[in-house]
Amino acid sequence: MAKPVEQLDSVVIRFAGDSGDGMQLTGGRFTAETALAGNDLATFPDFPAEIRAPAGSLPGVSGFQLHFADHDILTPGDQPDVLVAMNPAALKTNLGDLPKAGTLIVDTDAFTERNLKKAGYESNPIEDGSLEGYQVHAVPLTSMTVGALKEIEGVTAREAERAKNMFALGLMSWLYGRSTETTKEFISTKFAKRPGIAAANLKAFATGYAFGETSEAFAVQYQVKAAKLPPGRYRQITGNVALSWGLLAASKLSGLPLFLGAYPITPASSILEELAKHKAFGVRTFQAEDEIAAVGAALGAAFGGALGVTTSAGPGIVLKSETVGLAVALELPLLVIDVQRAGPSTGMPTKPEQGDLLMVLHGRNSESPVPVIAAAGPGDCFYAAIEAVRVAVTYRTPVYLLSDAYLANGAEPWLVPDIASLEKIDVEFASGNNETFQPYKRDPETLARPWAIPGTPGLEHRIGGLEKANITGNISYDPENHDLMTQLRAQKVAGVRVPDLEVDHQEGADLLVLSWGGTYGPVHAGVGRVRKAAGKAAHAHLRWLNPFPANLRDVLKSYDRVLIPEMNMGQLLQLVRARYLVDAVGYNRVTGKPFKAGEIAAAVEALQ
Amino acid sequence: MAKPVEQLDSVVIRFAGDSGDGMQLTGGRFTAETALAGNDLATFPDFPAEIRAPAGSLPGVSGFQLHFADHDILTPGDQPDVLVAMNPAALKTNLGDLPKAGTLIVDTDAFTERNLKKAGYESNPIEDGSLEGYQVHAVPLTSMTVGALKEIEGVTAREAERAKNMFALGLMSWLYGRSTETTKEFISTKFAKRPGIAAANLKAFATGYAFGETSEAFAVQYQVKAAKLPPGRYRQITGNVALSWGLLAASKLSGLPLFLGAYPITPASSILEELAKHKAFGVRTFQAEDEIAAVGAALGAAFGGALGVTTSAGPGIVLKSETVGLAVALELPLLVIDVQRAGPSTGMPTKPEQGDLLMVLHGRNSESPVPVIAAAGPGDCFYAAIEAVRVAVTYRTPVYLLSDAYLANGAEPWLVPDIASLEKIDVEFASGNNETFQPYKRDPETLARPWAIPGTPGLEHRIGGLEKANITGNISYDPENHDLMTQLRAQKVAGVRVPDLEVDHQEGADLLVLSWGGTYGPVHAGVGRVRKAAGKAAHAHLRWLNPFPANLRDVLKSYDRVLIPEMNMGQLLQLVRARYLVDAVGYNRVTGKPFKAGEIAAAVEALQ
Amino acid sequence: MSELKLTAKEFKSDQEVRWCPGCGDYAILAAVQSFMPELGLQREKIVFVSGIGCAARFPYYMQTYGMHSIHGRAPAIATGLAVSRPDLSVWVVTGDGDSLSIGGNHLIHALRRNVNIKILMLNNQIYGLTKGQYSPTSEQGKVTGSTPMGSVDYPFNPLSVALGADATFVARALDTDKPGLTSVLRRAAKHTGTAFVEIFQNCNIYNDNAFDFVRDEKENRLYLEDGAPAGDTGITHDETDFATAFALSRVTYATHGVVPLGVFRDVQRASYDELVAAQLANAKGDGDLQSLVGSGDTWAID
Amino acid sequence: MSELKLTAKEFKSDQEVRWCPGCGDYAILAAVQSFMPELGLQREKIVFVSGIGCAARFPYYMQTYGMHSIHGRAPAIATGLAVSRPDLSVWVVTGDGDSLSIGGNHLIHALRRNVNIKILMLNNQIYGLTKGQYSPTSEQGKVTGSTPMGSVDYPFNPLSVALGADATFVARALDTDKPGLTSVLRRAAKHTGTAFVEIFQNCNIYNDNAFDFVRDEKENRLYLEDGAPAGDTGITHDETDFATAFALSRVTYATHGVVPLGVFRDVQRASYDELVAAQLANAKGDGDLQSLVGSGDTWAID
Numbered sequence A, B: 001m002a003k004p005v006e007q008l009d010s011v012v013i014r015f016a017g018d019s020g021d022g023m024q025l026t027g028g029r030f031t032a033e034t035a036l037a038g039n040d041l042a043t044f045p046d047f048p049a050e051i052r053a054p055a056g057s058l059p060g061v062s063g064f065q066l067h068f069a070d071h072d073i074l075t076p077g078d079q080p081d082v083l084v085a086m087n088p089a090a091l092k093t094n095l096g097d098l099p100k101a102g103t104l105i106v107d108t109d110a111f112t113e114r115n116l117k118k119a120g121y122e123s124n125p126i127e128d129g130s131l132e133g134y135q136v137h138a139v140p141l142t143s144m145t146v147g148a149l150k151e152i153e154g155v156t157a158r159e160a161e162r163a164k165n166m167f168a169l170g171l172m173s174w175l176y177g178r179s180t181e182t183t184k185e186f187i188s189t190k191f192a193k194r195p196g197i198a199a200a201n202l203k204a205f206a207t208g209y210a211f212g213e214t215s216e217a218f219a220v221q222y223q224v225k226a227a228k229l230p231p232g233r234y235r236q237i238t239g240n241v242a243l244s245w246g247l248l249a250a251s252k253l254s255g256l257p258l259f260l261g262a263y264p265i266t267p268a269s270s271i272l273e274e275l276a277k278h279k280a281f282g283v284r285t286f287q288a289e290d291e292i293a294a295v296g297a298a299l300g301a302a303f304g305g306a307l308g309v310t311t312s313a314g315p316g317i318v319l320k321s322e323t324v325g326l327a328v329a330l331e332l333p334l335l336v337i338d339v340q341r342a343g344p345s346t347g348m349p350t351k352p353e354q355g356d357l358l359m360v361l362h363g364r365n366s367e368s369p370v371p372v373i374a375a376a377g378p379g380d381c382f383y384a385a386i387e388a389v390r391v392a393v394t395y396r397t398p399v400y401l402l403s404d405a406y407l408a409n410g411a412e413p414w415l416v417p418d419i420a421s422l423e424k425i426d427v428e429f430a431s432g433n434n435e436t437f438q439p440y441k442r443d444p445e446t447l448a449r450p451w452a453i454p455g456t457p458g459l460e461h462r463i464g465g466l467e468k469a470n471i472t473g474n475i476s477y478d479p480e481n482h483d484l485m486t487q488l489r490a491q492k493v494a495g496v497r498v499p500d501l502e503v504d505h506q507e508g509a510d511l512l513v514l515s516w517g518g519t520y521g522p523v524h525a526g527v528g529r530v531r532k533a534a535g536k537a538a539h540a541h542l543r544w545l546n547p548f549p550a551n552l553r554d555v556l557k558s559y560d561r562v563l564i565p566e567m568n569m570g571q572l573l574q575l576v577r578a579r580y581l582v583d584a585v586g587y588n589r590v591t592g593k594p595f596k597a598g599e600i601a602a603a604v605e606a607l608q
Numbered sequence C, D: 001m002s003e004l005k006l007t008a009k010e011f012k013s014d015q016e017v018r019w020c021p022g023c024g025d026y027a028i029l030a031a032v033q034s035f036m037p038e039l040g041l042q043r044e045k046i047v048f049v050s051g052i053g054c055a056a057r058f059p060y061y062m063q064t065y066g067m068h069s070i071h072g073r074a075p076a077i078a079t080g081l082a083v084s085r086p087d088l089s090v091w092v093v094t095g096d097g098d099s100l101s102i103g104g105n106h107l108i109h110a111l112r113r114n115v116n117i118k119i120l121m122l123n124n125q126i127y128g129l130t131k132g133q134y135s136p137t138s139e140q141g142k143v144t145g146s147t148p149m150g151s152v153d154y155p156f157n158p159l160s161v162a163l164g165a166d167a168t169f170v171a172r173a174l175d176t177d178k179p180g181l182t183s184v185l186r187r188a189a190k191h192t193g194t195a196f197v198e199i200f201q202n203c204n205i206y207n208d209n210a211f212d213f214v215r216d217e218k219e220n221r222l223y224l225e226d227g228a229p230a231g232d233t234g235i236t237h238d239e240t241d242f243a244t245a246f247a248l249s250r251v252t253y254a255t256h257g258v259v260p261l262g263v264f265r266d267v268q269r270a271s272y273d274e275l276v277a278a279q280l281a282n283a284k285g286d287g288d289l290q291s292l293v294g295s296g297d298t299w300a301i302d
């Protein structure tokens, strides 16, 4: 007899367990099933720092949070409604986020003396009543899994045990009425080479599902209706994959072969790894000896007429500064991608932050202007990459593209783009003519200098980092020329055409919330909550940080108060105050965690 | 019969010739004689970029300008009253600066077909009347020198010819009634090992002097009375020497052995070279393989309890950024000295600029606050170095000290400091005690953490670039801790005690001119001119750029208008506008030349 | 003397060790900790400096002074420390990426200068911390996250690199071979100047079994002995002869079916810090600052 | 074919050469310019990349494409260019400081990868451009602006460094020895992969006469010939044998009274750019972006 089905409009689930428990996989699969169910969703994988901590320890806890709903949502959710804790350490580190009355599913088998001690529990929280007030489902996940897999051929006890995450996935799949087909396919293909393991995982998955159906413990099944998203074909995407594909698109749209110079670093490495898969697109990926060589090689490739790109995170981006300065002097296209992480120095490598804005703007010796764009969400990384390349190529300038550790790994449903409909990127290499070639004669419109690539007869020329005479490009120490060139470099970047800022205005709102980069989701959701609570606030999100949209001044001046929330100490804030002399205030938290819609709403309400 | 003597209150002389003509030496000697005469003075050596250009070519011209007066002066002078041009190229590149009716002394022997052609002269300017309106003294310097040296033993014609600069020096020495003793001593000691050369130069010098006395061409002798400077013993000093000695003083005052990690670069190299001479002061100079190693070694030395210092210019400072970020996280004392030069990239290596302010403030990944001080003049480099070290050591923080290519090589009279009267720099290393050591437990006053150096029993501890738990310093990924540590690092630097800003106010002035760094001289002189011309303006000069003096806000608010002149595109301007929301305006010129008092005066008057 | 009382235990810090279970770093840490007492130094006189990487976590686990610095820069930082504090025993622990990729330049310069630091290079032929990209010591054709079609980079031979940089002490050991590793550590510690020690280290997560050819098949180990013929390589070992050491550095499992372990080169050359100290001692001048600032042409104004 | 018509003159740019009169760089520039036509390439197919230094001014004087980049980074920049443009002939001109001090890491990595670039290292054993500080190739004890008491740094042997980095082509020549230099250039150009050529270059301003021992005393020159005994060194040259090349790199005027010139090592190994190109050619997949973005689990909303 089927159990009653309860309707929900949105649910936040967090899977938490030891790094070895496969929580990322579990979460990923549940997300896939959820996407196929047509819910809107957002995810937040929160795995431990680069180190692998000992099994069962607090630093070893790996989490994956999923928010899905029957309506348009923007964040992985402030707090979970349901917490799946695979061991004491996972419970310890995550329980604090679970609101009272929240649903808690724990694997009782993992609550051994040893594990409890590792997590710093004096006594077993499942038994000592400290979980009162929560809806606790204490399930012997491990033993049930191991039991179920007994009869399967050639599966060790250890292997059987490791399948417990599939049991959990099965259980959750039943609880939210997920279709199980794709996950079964997934398991079969993933372990195609090891049929025993495949069988074990399939069995565990099925057992978990069946357990949900039959167990007394779960009285109702939940349903979240499909969301009304714009029609079309969707897929899930993470920021780093979207960014990589955006680069492939930019290469195709510009006809320039893609050259990526990179040195591995968290959380940027996966861009290198994704692009390395796509040599069929003519992509050359160069794993350099360090970040300086990586950007140097990209610049060398750009000199040769390739689309030169380099990727890193703060500690590596800072090393590229001198070479980016050279690119500013050479006026060659170059894309520098900074997947921001918490700092200073090594900081917290897996955690997001918005701390690099002023660095990419000002972190080079002397006056060295460079355009800067920031992606607003995982899927937007695709389009931000294309835009960044368009500007770099059109204006012959290095461009910084800012992402962050949250966008890099966070997933969201993504409307599969129609490649054919994307606007081409015009590239025109200089070609020989009879006059003597003038490498620094600029396009009157864009102030871009000619891009004359080796192999072009008659355009042999030399460029370098010493100051150059306007037009001829010869070395020059002439004082007036230096002042002029400094102005021209500045004007060129200031003159980059960027779309006007769009404001989500609300009738009667005199407060503008101005955000940038990866905080779009929580900030927009936060403003939404304020409005629901009958407060009034407008929201605008900056995509280009340099130059600013032409209408930014007017937008700012049309509000009495401006709030700028940033995951830094107020970097955009400084730029806006200096440029427009508006008394904007900041909401600044630097915790290494993405903003929550709730804290943004609170910050806005504090100003109402 | 002695010639009549005419009194002047100030004179600006420029020696200009080929790099091979020894103009820097000539200028230096004349400066020394002038200093001994008790005049106040300022010099501006303007030699060609690092490359050695071919003899006689325009890029090969080397110049030395000296301004001396019977009163307090601040700049090497906007334009020369007297120009000594040793060849056509020197004339071509410098004549433009000489006002009509200015005095021009040329070596006619150098105006050969070949040299004229190299300088791009169609015809000989001495003969074609193009020098009309100037007081031209066309003197066959070379031949007269060669002639005079005929009888000297073992001096080749080439050597005799090269002594012509001493002839010029002799002539000028007579013209301005300089005592010749010290120069004679100087020559004798300089060429002690080569008596022939010594004799030749002495003879050339004497002959030039005698030529002045006897030649019809020079009707009068000039005299500039001694200036009324504060009493005491004076010497000449250049910025880089003053800076080096300031470091020696800081080492003595703090009792910390000085360790300099440096990689050669113009215009900073001479600090390394000066300090390398002073091993007797216990100085260790380490010429590293690159700038990253240089700062790394300095930081390693600081960890060991030394006074760790590193020096460079823009293209090298930018490479140090990652390591300075580590120092911010480690909270160890470190002094980073940036002798600013024109950029971006390699730019114009020998020319000054103020383009690195925002880089040293913001050029590191994430939130990475560092105090910044800038020297105001050559002699001030000594005191700025001591102050910078005091802050670095007291607050356990990296500190940037900004100088520039003009201060580095420019000379001025300097009151010899009384070392005994300089304030000590207290350093207290942590010492063992029974409690377990807490590397990040801060001094409530300064927020400095303990400096526990290897060799101290019981304080063994580990530090690194990962985020650390407040107090214990253990690695921590705790969100609230990261926010707290970010705040603490910021508060520590914001709380650095710096003296209030002193304002040179003028009764009734409603305009404040705010300057910083190496432009103090021309800006103050410029404001002085405005006042002479009955205009009104106040002047204040910032020494600490981070943190700002506590009274800066009040100072700014007490004027209707604020003008910020900078040799950049407006970097301090951005900081001041952002922080205080005052509608300050900039006067920004980026020519690679120091400001002239005249242009500053004009900029101020434009706002009257 | 009291140091005789120190034991391995006293070199363990209170920090929980966080390498993956089964990582070769554990064995190396244990070997180093039990060797430390032999230095005959108090713990406060010992400093471990590292860059970034799994290997670079090493200092956290040593109850000595330590710095976990930034990627590749440990040799430079250690140089500044060793030159200004010759009284300390300074050790650098680094990985193959940390020392040979981003840090290659600092490494070779430390070697040529012969600064008094001991460099332990934990070579797992992979980037462990960043989750398994190939490193400059990975074999050509290696399939990793960043090289799905196999790497095209030809690897460094770390010992050849060190020798090419005029290193005065070059040796190799194996993580799990405690006696071999310990004797190499002993020799390295005795050596004045820079000691470069390559330690084969198993990364059981991203490059498991990389060194089984000398781990399981012990007969493939060729322990070098000064003056003695090196197995059937036809080379008679001479720790002071450059060409010999270089020739031995080219002996690999691929070329000879054996892998030399132990000391390849050990020669005396004044260490950098000794020479610096000597110059300070012999420097002319009284170090009187007042007379320096008052030197040269001066004049009085009154 | 037209390129046969090219002469040295046509490789001279319109820029005034600005080295000091008497600088060894002039002779090298002349030799390179007269060798260029032998490449049989049009000028637009040739690129000179340099870092910073006197030597690094080289590209300005060549009527080819050129980049005067930043200090020490030329090998990295040239790598990106050569890998993405295998149709070009890419030359790096660098100094001993540019390539062995700040640029040491990029140099050794270019050598191990065997990228198809030709590196001409103009070694004057000094920092010329910055006015005469000692360099990583200056002899120990050298008195310079930054070392008034003499340098304490032990110098690199550039050829040993290159060999230690597994270079496939290593040679040495002398600025004023046009025939010797030219034949080395010829061999370097023929070599596929990275060619490292050290050129003794006189800096008559800051380190004059540094190489007189092979300049004036020509008898001290030992021109290497493959297969032939190398003078009285007791070594029979074999360009393909690693140990031999290394042994010869240790032969110096100090040790043997002679200095080997010519090709020390020349072996074939697939160049990095060839291997990259091959992977692109053999890559699986149709390179259809639309199908890539639509791949994996997708769902329709309507």
Ligand SMILES: Cc1ncc(C[n+]2csc(CCOP(=O)(O)OP(=O)(O)O)c2C)c(N)n1
Binding pocket: A263, A264, A265, A266, A291, A315, A316, A319, A346, C052, C053, C054, C055, C056, C070, C071, C094, C095, C096, C097, C098, C099, C122, C124, C126, C127, C128, C129, C130, C135
């Ligand atoms: C400047 C900088 N670039 C890159 C990184 C990322 N990173 C950290 S460790 C590492 C390489 C680790 O490999 P290895 O040195 O062999 O150490 P292992 O983890 O294998 O022990 C990299 C690329 C970083 N932390 N800093």
Ligand SMILES: Cc1ncc(C[n+]2csc(CCOP(=O)(O)OP(=O)(O)O)c2C)c(N)n1
Binding pocket: B263, B264, B265, B266, B291, B315, B316, B319, B346, D052, D053, D054, D055, D056, D070, D071, D094, D095, D096, D097, D098, D099, D122, D124, D126, D127, D128, D129, D130, D135
């Ligand atoms: C990042 C950076 N550091 C330092 C310098 C200063 N610098 C320019 S060239 C040079 C060394 C030149 O020596 P070398 O490479 O031997 O060339 P040479 O002038 O002797 O031909 C130095 C230290 C610079 N331009 N950029």
Ligand code: SF4
Binding pocket: A052, C018, C019, C020, C022, C023, C024, C025, C054, C055, C124, C128, C129, C202, C203, C204, C205, C206
């Ligand atoms: S990733 Fe490899 S090297 Fe790093 S700790 Fe784990 S096993 Fe050890």
Ligand code: SF4
Binding pocket: B052, D018, D019, D020, D022, D023, D024, D025, D054, D055, D124, D128, D129, D202, D203, D204, D205, D206
């Ligand atoms: S300084 Fe030396 S290397 Fe530089 S151009 Fe002059 S002579 Fe040549």
Ligand SMILES: [Mg+2]
Binding pocket: C095, C096, C097, C122, C123, C124, C125, C126, C127, C128, C135
């Ligand atoms: Mg490794």
Ligand SMILES: [Mg+2]
Binding pocket: D095, D096, D097, D122, D123, D124, D125, D126, D127, D128, D135
């Ligand atoms: Mg040199």
